[in-house]
Structures are given as C-alpha cells and as structure tokens.
Amino acid sequence: MQQLKDYTGSVYGGLGQLLYAFYQAQALPIPEKLEKVQNLERFDYIIWRDLLTSLDQQLKRPALSLEIAESVLPKHLGIIAYIAMSCENLGEALYRYHDFHRLIYDGSPLQITGIGEYLSIRWTELLPNMATQLTDETAIALMAGFLKHFMDFKDITLYEVHFKGPSPKYIARYEQFFRCPVRFSQPYSQVLMPLSELTRPFMKGDQTLQQLLTQQAQSLLEKLPNTTHVDHRLQQAILTGLQKNQFQIEHISAQLQISVRQLQRHLQQQGTTYQQRMHQVRCMLAKEYLKDPHLGLHEIALLLGYSEQSAFQRAFKQWLNITPQQWRLQHQ
Structure with missing residues (x-):
C-alpha cells in the first residue's frame, strides 16, 4: 500500500x-x-x-x-x-x-x-x-x-x-x-x-505520418510481384487501419469498397492471404517504430494493434527469428 x-x-x-x-x-x-x-x-x-x-x-x-x-x-x-x-x-x-x-x-x-x-x-x-x-x-x-x-x-x-x-x-x-x-x-x-x-476534418495531404505511411507502403509494394492499384490501396488501408485499431478484413474491404470475398480472391490469385499481408505490414512498421528509442515495446504493440506486448513479441520472433529487443540493439 x-x-x-x-x-x-x-x-x-x-x-x-x-x-x-x-x-x-x-x-x-x-x-x-x-x-x-x-x-x-x-x-x-x-x-x-x-x-x-x-x-x-x-x-x-x-x-x-x-x-x-x-x-x-x-x-x-x-x-x-x-x-x-x-x-x-x-x-x-x-x-x-x-x-x-x-x-x-x-x-x-x-x-x-x-x-x-x-x-x-x-x-x-x-x-x-x-x-x-x-x-x-x-x-x-x-x-x-x-x-x-x-x-x-x-x-x-x-x-x-x-x-x-x-x-x-x-x-x-x-x-x-x-x-x-x-x-x-x-x-x-x-x-x-x-x-x-x-x-472538423484535419488537414490532408502533407501530414508527416501520411507521408511516412505512403513511403512505407510504396517500399513494400516494390517487393511484391504483380502489384496492382488494388494492392496499393490495400497497403494504405492496412497502414491507416492499424493506427485506428480497425484493421480486420471486414473494415479493410469496406474501405476499399469491395466485398470480403472479392478481396480474398484477389489475394489468392497472388499466392497470399490477408493474414500474410497483415504480417508484412506489421513487420515493416515494427522495425520503423523500434528505431525510435523513446517508444517502448508496450507502445509499439499498441501501435501495431496488439492488446498485449507478449503477443507482439511472439509475432516478431516468428517473422524475423529474433526478439524485438535484440533487433533494436542490433540497429541502434
């Protein structure tokens, strides 16, 4: 007490x-x-x-x-x-x-x-x-x-x-x-x-975060085969959806104005799934956030849509076979 x-x-x-x-x-x-x-x-x-x-x-x-x-x-x-x-x-x-x-x-x-x-x-x-x-x-x-x-x-x-x-x-x-x-x-x-x-809407177009998200989305798209306009919009929707804690496939497909089934079919044609695409985006963002020494692991977990820090740590280890703490130390 x-x-x-x-x-x-x-x-x-x-x-x-x-x-x-x-x-x-x-x-x-x-x-x-x-x-x-x-x-x-x-x-x-x-x-x-x-x-x-x-x-x-x-x-x-x-x-x-x-x-x-x-x-x-x-x-x-x-x-x-x-x-x-x-x-x-x-x-x-x-x-x-x-x-x-x-x-x-x-x-x-x-x-x-x-x-x-x-x-x-x-x-x-x-x-x-x-x-x-x-x-x-x-x-x-x-x-x-x-x-x-x-x-x-x-x-x-x-x-x-x-x-x-x-x-x-x-x-x-x-x-x-x-x-x-x-x-x-x-x-x-x-x-x-x-x-x-x-x-009142906030200003659009030149927000620092929006620029960052756009750059990250473009960087990720360059690594994907057969990139389409839908892929670009999908990356943007997932990136912003994570910030708002609205990243489930139902939210994302609604934002893209297509059905969940259509989105799943599109990803299947590219040999991937929505879950795999989500993992790609989360991994990319995690590495960006880990570069900021003032962001703790709990905060990064929240930014990536995880309710628990332990869930983020387990996912990161699966992505890169290394813990977030180890990755941060290697890239300081």
Missing part, C-alpha cells in the same frame, strides 16, 4: 528530449539531471516538474510554457502523435487520446466531459504540491502546440482555456497562442472547445 501512496507518476521520455532541444536552442548548459533521462523510455514526474522549475528560475521569462510548446515535434509525444496524425477529425483524435493519455502523463487521470455546448478536457488532481502552474501550462500548451503545428490548428476554434494559477502580467501572449480567451485562478486547468469542432 505504501508504494501506491508514494507513487507520483511518470512522463514519456520524449518530453526529456524536447526539453533538451529547448536548452540547446537557447544555448544553455544542459543540466546533469536532464542528461540522465535522455535515453529513458519514461522518467519520474517529479523530475519533469523540477526540470521545468529550474529552467523557469534560470530564464525568468513570462509564458515559458508557450516557448517550450512551440518546439514540440511528433517524436516528443510518441504513440499519441502517431495515432492522432492518422485520425480524420478532432473527435476521433480525442477519443484515442483519452485511451492512451497515460503514456504521456501517468499519475494524473484525464477527464473528457461535455458541459452544455462545450467539451472539457482536463487532468484530475495530482498529489498535493506535485502540480505547479508551469507544469499545468506546459501540459496544455504541448497539446495545443501539437495541434497548431501538425493538425491544422488554425481551423480549430477553442472556446476558453483555464488555469488554476494566478494571472500573469502578459495574458495577451497566452490568448495569442491559444487563439481564445484564457482565464486564470479557475477551479481547474482545462481546455473548453465547442462540440461542433469535433467533426
């Missing part, structure tokens, strides 16, 4: 990488504590809080959280970024975010609830003295920064952003960043957005 009481949560290792990049951009000496977390999949929340506090005391600049958030990249958020960038609209992305938010901040449960015409996104209370105004601001700013840079934020309208902490001198900077009214000294730190925004 004592262990549970003393548990203060952990954060995704990519946040340490983000802070490292920020230090470099500011030409600041890297603290030893920050150096030590660079190759970790996760580290203690209290270390994250202390690193932010130390940086704030060193720079003494207003709205530091917004500056940090401007530097966020998909790799800093890990699995949630990969998944969000394959979603079709904000509602779908938030649904998946709710499922996996603990992979970024574990120890502070997320609540997504409707309040009249608005959707509230907020984290419940951490242990006393754990959360600070800066950690709250950074958490929300990172989410908004990701939307701003990678999910066409300019087309998403927020209603209000609330923070528990006292009001700073430069509220206008916050309102410029979030593009909505920002209120301080509120009961909760939260984002409020109109429910109507949930069906």
Whole structure:
C-alpha cells in the first residue's frame, strides 16, 4: 500500500528530449539531471516538474510554457502523435487520446466531459504540491502546440482555456497562442472547445505520418510481384487501419469498397492471404517504430494493434527469428 501512496507518476521520455532541444536552442548548459533521462523510455514526474522549475528560475521569462510548446515535434509525444496524425477529425483524435493519455502523463487521470455546448478536457488532481502552474501550462500548451503545428490548428476554434494559477502580467501572449480567451485562478486547468469542432476534418495531404505511411507502403509494394492499384490501396488501408485499431478484413474491404470475398480472391490469385499481408505490414512498421528509442515495446504493440506486448513479441520472433529487443540493439 505504501508504494501506491508514494507513487507520483511518470512522463514519456520524449518530453526529456524536447526539453533538451529547448536548452540547446537557447544555448544553455544542459543540466546533469536532464542528461540522465535522455535515453529513458519514461522518467519520474517529479523530475519533469523540477526540470521545468529550474529552467523557469534560470530564464525568468513570462509564458515559458508557450516557448517550450512551440518546439514540440511528433517524436516528443510518441504513440499519441502517431495515432492522432492518422485520425480524420478532432473527435476521433480525442477519443484515442483519452485511451492512451497515460503514456504521456501517468499519475494524473484525464477527464473528457461535455458541459452544455462545450467539451472539457482536463487532468484530475495530482498529489498535493506535485502540480505547479508551469507544469499545468506546459501540459496544455504541448497539446495545443501539437495541434497548431501538425493538425491544422488554425481551423480549430477553442472556446476558453483555464488555469488554476494566478494571472500573469502578459495574458495577451497566452490568448495569442491559444487563439481564445484564457482565464486564470479557475477551479481547474482545462481546455473548453465547442462540440461542433469535433467533426472538423484535419488537414490532408502533407501530414508527416501520411507521408511516412505512403513511403512505407510504396517500399513494400516494390517487393511484391504483380502489384496492382488494388494492392496499393490495400497497403494504405492496412497502414491507416492499424493506427485506428480497425484493421480486420471486414473494415479493410469496406474501405476499399469491395466485398470480403472479392478481396480474398484477389489475394489468392497472388499466392497470399490477408493474414500474410497483415504480417508484412506489421513487420515493416515494427522495425520503423523500434528505431525510435523513446517508444517502448508496450507502445509499439499498441501501435501495431496488439492488446498485449507478449503477443507482439511472439509475432516478431516468428517473422524475423529474433526478439524485438535484440533487433533494436542490433540497429541502434
């Protein structure tokens, strides 16, 4: 029981990488504590809080959280970024975010609830003295920064952003960043957005993940004999279906607008099956994800549509006759 009481949560290792990049951009000496977390999949929340506090005391600049958030990249958020960038609209992305938010901040449960015409996104209370105004601001700013840079934020309208902490001198900077009214000294730190925004489609065509998926699909297609237009569409459908956890043959054939029987017949003519094609795609993606040191095996398993890490490990061993850990060590 004592262990549970003393548990203060952990954060995704990519946040340490983000802070490292920020230090470099500011030409600041890297603290030893920050150096030590660079190759970790996760580290203690209290270390994250202390690193932010130390940086704030060193720079003494207003709205530091917004500056940090401007530097966020998909790799800093890990699995949630990969998944969000394959979603079709904000509602779908938030649904998946709710499922996996603990992979970024574990120890502070997320609540997504409707309040009249608005959707509230907020984290419940951490242990006393754990959360600070800066950690709250950074958490929300990172989410908004990701939307701003990678999910066409300019087309998403927020209603209000609330923070528990006292009001700073430069509220206008916050309102410029979030593009909505920002209120301080509120009961909760939260984002409020109109429910109507949930069906807004994300931008298409130049998403980083979509480019990656297209390149991977093309690479795989080049290895297949007698490639057809159906094969190309099939690869794309499986790749994106894995991100949405909708990769069963029924979902894929519906996306291709053909029957399950037609798809099976097409694959049979090529001497393969849907299961074998799925294994090819999963193996290719697994190797890409394993190259990212901040993605743990559990996260990679989720990205590939496995409910258990052990199932992914068994499958990988069957594909390549080597464990994921061994493959990662060989290709670091």
